[in-house]
Amino acid sequence: MRHRPARVAILAALAVLVVAIAASAATARPEQSVTLTISNWDAYTPEDLIPRFEKATGIKVKLAKHTTNEDIMGKLEAQNGGGYDIVFVSGPFAEALRKRGWAARLDHKKIPNLKNLYPGASKLAYDRGNRYSVPYTWGTTGLCWRSDLTRQPKSWWDLLRPAPALRGKITMLATDRWLMLPALKVLGYSINTTNPAHLKRAAALLEEAKKNLLAYDDTTFYSKLVSGEAHLVQAWDGWCNYGIAENPKIKFVVPKEGSDVWVDTMVVLAKSKNLDAAHKFLNFVLRPDSGKSVTELVLYKTPNEVAMRSVKKALAKQFPNLAIPPKKLLTYETERDLGKAQPLWSRTVSEIVG
Amino acid sequence: MRRGRVGSAALVSPALLWWAGLLVLPVGLVLAYSFFERGVYGGVVYDWTLDNYRRAWDPLYLGVLGFSVRVALESTVVSLLIGFPVALFIATRPARWRTVLLVLVILPFWTSLLIRTYAWIVILNDEGIANRALRELGLVEGSVRLLYNEFAIVVGMVSTYLPLMILPIYAALERLGPELVEAAADLGANAWKRLWTVLVPLTLPGIAAGCIFVFVPSLGNFIIPDLLGGGRRQMVGTLVQSQFLEARDWPFGATLAVSLIAMLLALVLMQAWLGKRSSREEAVTRAV
Numbered sequence: 001m002r003h004r005p006a007r008v009a010i011l012a013a014l015a016v017l018v019v020a021i022a023a024s025a026a027t028a029r030p031e032q033s034v035t036l037t038i039s040n041w042d043a044y045t046p047e048d049l050i051p052r053f054e055k056a057t058g059i060k061v062k063l064a065k066h067t068t069n070e071d072i073m074g075k076l077e078a079q080n081g082g083g084y085d086i087v088f089v090s091g092p093f094a095e096a097l098r099k100r101g102w103a104a105r106l107d108h109k110k111i112p113n114l115k116n117l118y119p120g121a122s123k124l125a126y127d128r129g130n131r132y133s134v135p136y137t138w139g140t141t142g143l144c145w146r147s148d149l150t151r152q153p154k155s156w157w158d159l160l161r162p163a164p165a166l167r168g169k170i171t172m173l174a175t176d177r178w179l180m181l182p183a184l185k186v187l188g189y190s191i192n193t194t195n196p197a198h199l200k201r202a203a204a205l206l207e208e209a210k211k212n213l214l215a216y217d218d219t220t221f222y223s224k225l226v227s228g229e230a231h232l233v234q235a236w237d238g239w240c241n242y243g244i245a246e247n248p249k250i251k252f253v254v255p256k257e258g259s260d261v262w263v264d265t266m267v268v269l270a271k272s273k274n275l276d277a278a279h280k281f282l283n284f285v286l287r288p289d290s291g292k293s294v295t296e297l298v299l300y301k302t303p304n305e306v307a308m309r310s311v312k313k314a315l316a317k318q319f320p321n322l323a324i325p326p327k328k329l330l331t332y333e334t335e336r337d338l339g340k341a342q343p344l345w346s347r348t349v350s351e352i353v354g
Numbered sequence: 355m356r357r358g359r360v361g362s363a364a365l366v367s368p369a370l371l372w373w374a375g376l377l378v379l380p381v382g383l384v385l386a387y388s389f390f391e392r393g394v395y396g397g398v399v400y401d402w403t404l405d406n407y408r409r410a411w412d413p414l415y416l417g418v419l420g421f422s423v424r425v426a427l428e429s430t431v432v433s434l435l436i437g438f439p440v441a442l443f444i445a446t447r448p449a450r451w452r453t454v455l456l457v458l459v460i461l462p463f464w465t466s467l468l469i470r471t472y473a474w475i476v477i478l479n480d481e482g483i484a485n486r487a488l489r490e491l492g493l494v495e496g497s498v499r500l501l502y503n504e505f506a507i508v509v510g511m512v513s514t515y516l517p518l519m520i521l522p523i524y525a526a527l528e529r530l531g532p533e534l535v536e537a538a539a540d541l542g543a544n545a546w547k548r549l550w551t552v553l554v555p556l557t558l559p560g561i562a563a564g565c566i567f568v569f570v571p572s573l574g575n576f577i578i579p580d581l582l583g584g585g586r587r588q589m590v591g592t593l594v595q596s597q598f599l600e601a602r603d604w605p606f607g608a609t610l611a612v613s614l615i616a617m618l619l620a621l622v623l624m625q626a627w628l629g630k631r632s633s634r635e636e637a638v639t640r641a642v
Contacts, residue, residue, distance in 0.1 A: 070599035077397060077604070096602075099395040168499065174585045176600055215502045215584025229480055339394050346601035347414065354418045354588040 034277045039064040039072055040088040044137075044264075046290075046297040053284045059277045068175070068218075069093045076102065076269075085272040086281060091126040091263040092177070094133035095337040103132040104268040110279035113286035120330040121303035124263055126337070133265035134282050137238070137300040139321070140261055140329060141178055142254040144240035145232040146225055146247075156182040156255045159234055160209040167212040169231040171224060174216035176349045177335050178260075179206070182234065185257040191333050194341035199348045206352045216353065225250055236262070237321040238300035244319055245299070252321045261332040263303070295322065301329075381615065387608035396602030406609035415593065415610070422589040425504065425579075426572040429511035430519075433568045434561065436512070437519030442553070444520075445527035456524070459517050467514060471581050474510055475501060478582075502584030510578040511568075518567035526560025527553070559629040566625045570618050590614055 042065040050061045066072040069090050075083065081102035089097065097103040108114060114122070114130060127133045143153045150166060153159065159182050162170055173179055177191070183202035184191050193199065214230050222243030224230040235243075235252070243250040266285065268278040284290060291307025294300065296315060301322055302308060316323040338345055388406055391399045409415075444455045462470060477483045478500040485497040500506060534556070538548045554561070576591030585592075590610065597607030 068599070070602070073396065073602060074599050077602070096395040100393075100397060210586065213584070213586060215586060217585070227479070227481060337395060342396075342601055343392065343603055343606070346596065346603065347412075349600075350418065350588060350593065350596075351414055353585065354414060354421075354593070 033058065033060055034274050035060040035062055036085045036274055036277050036281060037062045037064065037083070038086045038088075038281070039066050039075075039084050041066060041068075041264075044088065044298055046293040048293060048297075049285070049290060052290075053281060056284065057277070057280055059274075059280065061281070070175075081269060082271040084269055085274050085278045086266055086268050088136060088264060088266055090335065091124060091133075091265060092335045092337040094265045094267050095126040097267050097269075098127065098132040099337065102270055104270045104272060104275060104278075105131060106134070106268065106282070107275075107279060110276070111283045111286065113283045116286055116288060116291070116304050116306040118303050118305045118326045120326055121263075124261075124334050126263070126334060127265070133267045134286065135263045135265050135303040136285065137294060137298070138261060138263045138303050138329065139237040139301050140254055140259045140324065140332060141173070141181060141234065141236055142240075142252055142259055142321075143232060144222065144225060144235035144243060144250060144252050146228070146249055147251050148249045149228065149231045152251070153232060153253060154256055156186045156257050158255070159232065160186065160205055162212050162232070166232055168214055169229075170213055171215050171217040171221045171230050171233040172209070172213060173221075173234050173236075174218045176345050178218075178234065178236075179216065179349060179352070180345070181260060182206075182255075183209075185255070185259065188257075191260050192336045192338065194338065194344070196344060199344065203348050203352050210352060222246075222250075237324070238298070240321065241299040241319045248318075254324075259332050261329045261334045263334060264300075384608045384611050384615075387605050388612045390605045392603045392605050396604075398604055406606050407613075409606060410609050410613055418588050418593050419590055421587060422573050422591070425507055425511065425589060426569050428504075428508050429515065429572040430565050430569045432508060432512045433516050433519040434565060437516055437564060438523055438561070441520045441523035441527055444524055446532070456521075459520050462513070463517065467577060470514065471510055471578055474506065474513070474582055478506055478509070501582065502586060504583070504587065506582040507579050507587075507589075510582040511572045511575065514575075514578065515568040515571060518571075519564035522560045522563040522567065523557060524560075526557035530556050559632050562625050562628055566622060570621070573618065574614060 036059060038061055040063065045063060050063055053059070054061060064084070066075065066087075072087055072089060073093060073096070076087070076097075081097075081100065087097075094103065108130075111134065114134070117130075117135065121135050121138070122128075122130050124135070143159060145153055150169075151163075158166075159170060159172065172182070180199075180202055181191055183205040184193060184198070186205070187198070187201055189195070189198045189202065214224070217224065217233070221230065221233040221235055222239055225233055225243045226246045237252055240250065240252040244252070266282055268275065268282070272278050285294075286304060288304065288306040288310055291302040291304035292310050294302050295308065295311050299319060299322070301324070303326070305326075311322070387398060389402055389404070391401050391403050391405070393399045440459070444452055444459075447455060475482075479485070480497040480499070480501070482501070484500055485494070488494045488498065530553070534552055535548055538552045543551065573589075574591045574594075576589065576595045579585075579587060579589040579592050583589075588596075594607050594610045594614070597603045597610060601607075
């Protein structure tokens with residue numbers, strides 16, 4: 001008996017709650033706002049981009065961060081290609097997403113700003129015609145060095161067989177595609193080679209080069225240059241700029257044997273329930289003012305011709321690699337997914353590093 | 355009786371659920387994946403195969419395993435050499451000091467592993483604190499390479515896992531109490547003899563547990579070899595990680611993980627057996 005009043009009160013409260021929820025659901029439905037879940041590398045989205053997009057379109061964005069291509073691919077693998085509306089990945093990973101059937105076919109009618117791209121940016125081998133991915137930034141891989149501590153490097157050989165003074169003062173990139181690149185370039189092979197003999201010869205060179213390395217480093221190489229721990233590092237152009245920003249004596253050069261043109265892209269996932277909003281986002285990023293803020297704030301080149309023309313001239317003076325002309329860039333090969341050869345590549349890298 | 359049984363089942367069920375959901379299920383999944391194939395573009399193709407296990411026997415991967423075992427052994431031995439005296443020191447302090455000292459031992463666990471590891475980079479690099487100190491003392495000219503090598507990996511492992519060595523040895527020493535050591539001293543055994551005939555044999559289960567606690571995570575750790583080893587040597591942990599992420603070869607990564615788990619399981623069973631045997635011997639000694 002003593003319990004009854006309490007029980008009545010609880011039941012009444014529950015009933016009120018149910019009615020309230022039902023009412024709010026009924027009123028909320030027509031004006032339900034769309035939220036896009038997007039994953040990009042950390043510190044790779046200009047700060048003003050998302051707020052401006054939200055203001056312009058009324059679409060909300062939840063921005064997640066990943067550390068590497070491999071990281072986001074692992075997360076997608078675990079969720080069977082779901083969990084996000086848009087992911088930022090490099091070209092070969094966009095290709096893998098397409099071949100897994102996880103990338104949505106893009107509707108170009110909804111992305112009119114594609115016209116702002118350099119023509120070459122729509123002919124990249126991993127996704128000709130931008131059918132499944134839109135390029136966000138691009139650039140190349142080269143040598144980043146301290147001009148006050150060492151002579152200007154000219155060739156990938158300066159990294160692979162360094163002058164005695166540079167021994168132990170060098171870092172190379174740790175991810176398989178870029179770890180192999182210097183050796184493949186000096187040997188004149190494709191950076192996408194699947195030929196075991198090519199990989200073997202490259203591995204022999206790299207094993208020899210390892211003896212002179214300070215470390216394999218994908219993430220802090222430019223701070224090693226700034227601190228003077230390293231004098232010469234293999235680097236992506238954009239990351240070298242972070243070193244240059246701290247010490248103008250740091251320079252960047254593409255070795256004479258050539259290099260790659262890497263492309264970081266935006267891919268809409270096929271499982272996205274917000275395809276319209278996702279297309280709007282791609283189109284917004286391709287606006288000239290968005291591309292301009294990417295280059296000026298993240299210090300990477302964008303394949304957006306109209307945007308690049310509007311970038312402040314002084315910036316290219318401070319960071320000369322921003323001025324590498326796309327024509328030059330496009331003479332280099334772009335990374336493709338390795339497909340069946342990936343296990344062989346991984347084994348080769350283990351052989352070098354292990 | 356029935357009530358009691360239901361009650362105890364209710365009490366253990368959270369632990370059981372935890373164990374099933376977060377240990378049995380994922381390890382089972384890893385085991386299952388190890389028998390499938392990698393898809394051409396990553397992912398798992400559900401075709402039954404033993405190929406992954408054949409690949410794992412490659413001398414290349416055995417070499418990586420060999421290096422990992424070496425590093426884990428070195429880390430264990432160094433931890434033991436530091437940990438035993440520290441545990442003995444704490445166990446012989448007055449009770450109120452022991453708590454303070456034990457908190458100090460556990461204190462580093464309050465900081466993230468990543469931060470502690472980066473701290474070693476600051477200390478050990480060519481222009482770091484250690485090298486500057488050596489230079490000030492006139493012991494070296496220029497700098498000694500302390501970072502990005504096996505030495506740095508072992509330093510990182512020891513500093514991370516040392517508490518796991520100290521605590522079980524301390525527990526064993528405390529349980530032992532001072533009486534037996536005092537008796538040995540009264541009967542004329544010197545310090546050296548007291549250590550080897552009384553302390554070490556009677557705390558062997560604690561020592562064995564400490565060694566396992568240090569060896570096992572050292573073998574699988576992938577952050578320390580990556581950061582302090584400069585990625586210049588692969589260990590099993592880094593290899594498994596690179597198979598899952600870089601190579602997108604989950605089946606082969608799973609195979610390597612299963613092999614590692616099997617090895618460590620054998621080790622833990624051996625330790626349990628050793629512990630049981632010595633506690634039986636202890637009981638016999640006490641009875642006599």
